[in-house]
Amino acid sequence: MQQLSNNRIFDGQQLVYQHNSDCCKSSMRFSIYLPDLSRQAPCPALFWLSGLTCTEQNFTVKAGAQRVASELGLIVIAPDTSPRGDIADDPDAYDLGKGAGFYVDATQPPWADNYQMHTYIAAELPALIQQHFSVDAERLGVFGHSMGGHGALTMHLRYPEVFKSVSAFAPIVAPARVPWGRKVLTAYLGKDEQQWYQYDACRLVRQNQTEAEILIDQGSADEFLMEQLQPELFTAACQAAGQPVQLRMQQGYDHSYYFITSFIEDHLRHHARNLNN
Amino acid sequence: MQQLSNNRIFDGQQLVYQHNSDCCKSSMRFSIYLPDLSRQAPCPALFWLSGLTCTEQNFTVKAGAQRVASELGLIVIAPDTSPRGDIADDPDAYDLGKGAGFYVDATQPPWADNYQMHTYIAAELPALIQQHFSVDAERLGVFGHSMGGHGALTMHLRYPEVFKSVSAFAPIVAPARVPWGRKVLTAYLGKDEQQWYQYDACRLVRQNQTEAEILIDQGSADEFLMEQLQPELFTAACQAAGQPVQLRMQQGYDHSYYFITSFIEDHLRHHARNLNN
Numbered sequence: 001m002q003q004l005s006n007n008r009i010f011d012g013q014q015l016v017y018q019h020n021s022d023c024c025k026s027s028m029r030f031s032i033y034l035p036d037l038s039r040q041a042p043c044p045a046l047f048w049l050s051g052l053t054c055t056e057q058n059f060t061v062k063a064g065a066q067r068v069a070s071e072l073g074l075i076v077i078a079p080d081t082s083p084r085g086d087i088a089d090d091p092d093a094y095d096l097g098k099g100a101g102f103y104v105d106a107t108q109p110p111w112a113d114n115y116q117m118h119t120y121i122a123a124e125l126p127a128l129i130q131q132h133f134s135v136d137a138e139r140l141g142v143f144g145h146s147m148g149g150h151g152a153l154t155m156h157l158r159y160p161e162v163f164k165s166v167s168a169f170a171p172i173v174a175p176a177r178v179p180w181g182r183k184v185l186t187a188y189l190g191k192d193e194q195q196w197y198q199y200d201a202c203r204l205v206r207q208n209q210t211e212a213e214i215l216i217d218q219g220s221a222d223e224f225l226m227e228q229l230q231p232e233l234f235t236a237a238c239q240a241a242g243q244p245v246q247l248r249m250q251q252g253y254d255h256s257y258y259f260i261t262s263f264i265e266d267h268l269r270h271h272a273r274n275l276n277n
Numbered sequence: 278m279q280q281l282s283n284n285r286i287f288d289g290q291q292l293v294y295q296h297n298s299d300c301c302k303s304s305m306r307f308s309i310y311l312p313d314l315s316r317q318a319p320c321p322a323l324f325w326l327s328g329l330t331c332t333e334q335n336f337t338v339k340a341g342a343q344r345v346a347s348e349l350g351l352i353v354i355a356p357d358t359s360p361r362g363d364i365a366d367d368p369d370a371y372d373l374g375k376g377a378g379f380y381v382d383a384t385q386p387p388w389a390d391n392y393q394m395h396t397y398i399a400a401e402l403p404a405l406i407q408q409h410f411s412v413d414a415e416r417l418g419v420f421g422h423s424m425g426g427h428g429a430l431t432m433h434l435r436y437p438e439v440f441k442s443v444s445a446f447a448p449i450v451a452p453a454r455v456p457w458g459r460k461v462l463t464a465y466l467g468k469d470e471q472q473w474y475q476y477d478a479c480r481l482v483r484q485n486q487t488e489a490e491i492l493i494d495q496g497s498a499d500e501f502l503m504e505q506l507q508p509e510l511f512t513a514a515c516q517a518a519g520q521p522v523q524l525r526m527q528q529g530y531d532h533s534y535y536f537i538t539s540f541i542e543d544h545l546r547h548h549a550r551n552l553n554n
């Protein structure tokens with residue numbers, strides 16, 4: 001594992017690492033914020049899953065999470081959104097291939113060789129983080145934006161014993177029903193829609209309810225709200241299944257990091273509360 | 278004046294505009310954060326001057342100023358660091374030409390036609406802002422980073438009746454003495470060093486003391502500290518001249534926006550206090 005950068009910020013260190021992923025068979029990057037509090041005792045850790053086109057940099061530079069993470073003693077890890085390097089890609093599409101791993105394990109050629117982001121986030125990366133940093137493995141949370149909001153919801157619903165707290169900004173909640181999801185799930189998993197449902201939060205919550213309240217923020221001026229996001233599909237599914245959820249519509253906010261940074265403090269405090277920090 | 282973007286953030290609007298500058302004879306961009314409080318009454322405004330290679334985007338996206346600006350009711354304007362377009366440039370140098378206007382009025386060819394950033398910041402941009410936005414013209418401040426810290430100090434020392442409060446992150450305080458400054462001042466102003474002193478904070482403070490305390494933050498791990506910055510030259514000049522100044526050495530912080538965002542709240546509160554907000 002190679003350290004690419006190390007900057008002091010808000011009484012902590014913002015680091016970026018590169019390593020070879022076993023499951024993705026490629027070089028992968030992630031950023032990690034270590035508050036100084038983590039030098040004294042293991043700290044809870046949150047995994048941030050980014051949206052389409054992002055790398056590990058977007059959240060790290062734009063979200064402004066470090067200030068409150070420092071105060072609360074939270075470690076925050078932001079992985080890249082896909083494997084990189086000399087691998088399969090669709091260079092003309094921003095929503096397939098590199099930058100668009102969609103947090104699934106691809107089964108179809110040419111993607112299956114490297115696009116194993118589900119296993120990477122659910123298993124390989126948490127193990128790597130626990131091996132190298134002062135993390136309290138009993139107190140992990142997951143959150144994310146758009147495609148990464150989809151990733152966070154599905155990770156929590158499938159592995160609530162691993163990711164005990166969850167929140168999302170403008171998540172894709174029903175990938176099996178919306179254009180972004182149907183395109184990439186067809187490419188990565190094939191045409192059998194039954195295979196898609198293990199990665200569809202609206203479907204998963206029918207079987208897998210958890211005790212943690214799910215916090216979702218959604219901007220009312222989000223250009224993707226009506227076609228790609230439709231968070232009311234998820235709150236309806238949660239209500240039908242008895243899953244605690246809170247959807248906050250934020251008036252006038254869009255899909256950008258300007259929206260995320262405006263409410264990141266609430267999300268960090270939500271996770272700290274749920275992880276009994 | 279053309280609006281290029283408009284995003285909601287922290288109970289306000291983050292906007293980017295483009296306009297034709299009279300003094301620079303080129304198209305120029307700036308960002309402006311308008312807290313909702315400015316809809317009710319004119320608000321104080323701060324001009325942020327960025328460092329080498331920056332555009333109007335860096336501060337806007339990375340500094341995290343909007344949260345506290347919203348709370349305090351401060352308008353924050355971040356202009357580009359040079360004119361742009363089909364003008365003179367040194368494409369091989371990051372520290373001369375585009376992205377490196379140095380907040381001076383160039384007198385030498387080929388720069389003099391467009392590189393008039395001193396007049397742009399001191400006069401043209403404040404007038405434009407006052408014409409279009411709900412700004413209290415009696416309560417303006419200026420701050421900046423590195424090359425922009427130099428710009429902020431010189432603007433305040435020369436026009437304390439315009440820019441009544443001032444602060445800086447890792448400023449170039451003695452451009453007439455350090456390599457960055459000597460290179461660009463020679464190019465923009467010629468070899469007569471007497472011409473440089475009107476843009477050298479250490480020289481200016483000998484004549485022009487002000488009543489406002491100057492706040493400076495400097496990271497101890499800044500790679501440019503010893504050769505290019507040397508803030509102790511300025512504090513010594515201030516002490517000799519009777520100029521109030523506070524230099525805070527921040528242990529372990531470097532020259533990046535990770536440093537700036539860690540202390541931006543202190544600077545915003547410093548300006549609000551000094552502008553009797």
